[in-house]
Amino acid sequence: MTNFTARLLYVLVASIARMPWSWLMRCGDAMAAAMRRLDVRESRVARRNLQLAYPRMPVDERERLHRAILRGTARQALETLRLWTRPHARNLALIRESHGVDLFDDAVAAGKGLIVAAPHYGNWELLNQWLASKTPISILYRPPESAIGEAFLRIVRADDSGRVTQIRAEGPAVRQLWKLMKAGGVTGILPDQQPKAGDGEFAPFFGVQALTMTLLNRLSERSGATVLFAYCERIGAGPDFALRIEPAPQAIASPDVAEGVAALNAAVEQIARRDPAQYQWTYKRYTLRPPGSGEDNPYRDLETH
Template sequence: MTDFAARLLYIFVASLTRMPWSWLMRMGDAMAAAMRMLDVRESRVARRNLEIAYPQLPADERNRMHRAILRATARQTFETMRLWTRPHAQNLALIRENHGVDLFDAAVAAGKGLIVAAPHYGNWELLNQWLAAKTPISILYRPPQSAVGEAFLRIVRADDGDRVTQIRAEGPAVRQLWKLMKVGGVTGILPDQQPKAGDGEFAPFFGRQALTMTLLNRLAERSGAAVLFAYCERLGEGPQFALRIEPAPPAIASHDPREGVAALNAAVERIARRDPAQYQWTYKRYTLRPPDSGETNPYRDLETH
């Protein structure tokens, strides 16, 4: 029944997104207005994150950023649904600029393993499709709580040539990634998700300590694999993107995991600052606080809103 429900969901999404892009974007704008008016969870979390990350800005400027973030977030919902349910070749034609592809090609050709760090910036689902078109890739992901949701993701992230392997971010994942790096494989990791307590190190992110995964640092340091940052950045109002691939700072593979996660966060922050509206500010990035810091969960009051 789970797979059947996921198929029905896919049919519904595919039917909905047959509308013209302009209509989908208007629907996104209407959703953003409703999110703001009702002050839903995503709206409250985004506002709190802006208070944490941009405390020096006047309240009216943060309010402007808040509106832009909700608009981009809602539009991305419909944008991604369309990308999920259309042929990949058709989607990839929306990438109008390519930057740093030579870095990617060289890293793959070297055969020493490649870690693609893909922050939650722009449209990471389009990036996944571009990566799969270039090379077989294993994608580390955090499964949704819903079994139907996970089955749906397996459908929409599949490709025609079975070049995408989805690895759940759980215990066995680490062993799978080690084996992949040993044979010169390519993996994609979302580096800005908060790990479980004990699975990371604290490092500054927009001026506040954030628990950050050490997995990427350990993989890079022990395997010698190359690390590249990659993202598909929206261009203007239309459905067009710029693919950007950039080298990671050398410190990301440091023997000291604290230095490694600090370099990782600095790189993600630099990307997010390019256009803050395109970053995922609706995620609770600072829930866990450093031991003995005296700090409390900054979202606690939002949960009882």
């Protein structure tokens, strides 16, 4: 029944996504205006994150950025529905610029394992499709709470040639990734999700301590795999993207975990600062606080809003 419902959901999403790009973008702008007017959860979280990350930014400038973030978030949601339900080859034609592809090709050819760190910037679903077009890839993901939602994600993230393996970010995932790296495989990891308490290390992110995954650091340090950052950045006014692949700082693979996670956050922050409106500020990145700091969850008052 779960799979059947997920396929019905896919049909519904596909019918919505058939609208022309210009219509989808206008719908996204209307959604963003409603989100801001109603001050929904995403709006409140984005505003709080901006207060934390840009404390010295003038209030009026922060509000302009807040509007741009909500507009980008709504557009990205509808944009992704279209990418999920169209042939991947047609989607990849939206990538008008490619930078650093030789780094990716060389890392795959070396056969020593490759970790693609893909921050929540631009459109990471289009990036997944590009990666699958180049090589078999295993994508680490955090499953949604809904079984139907997870079944839906497995449908929309699969590719026609079966080159995408989706790995739940749970205990057995670590063993799977070790085997994959030893075999010279490729994995994609979203490096800016808050791990569970005890599964990460605190490091600065936009000047605020954030619990950060140690998996990427330990996996790269112990396996010797190459680490590259990759993202599909929106360019221009239309549905156009630039694919960018960049080398990760060497410190990401440091045997000192604290140094490794600090380098990871600094690299993600550098990408997010390219165009803050394209970063996922609607995510509660700072929920867990350093032990003994006396700091409270900065979103607690929003949860009782």
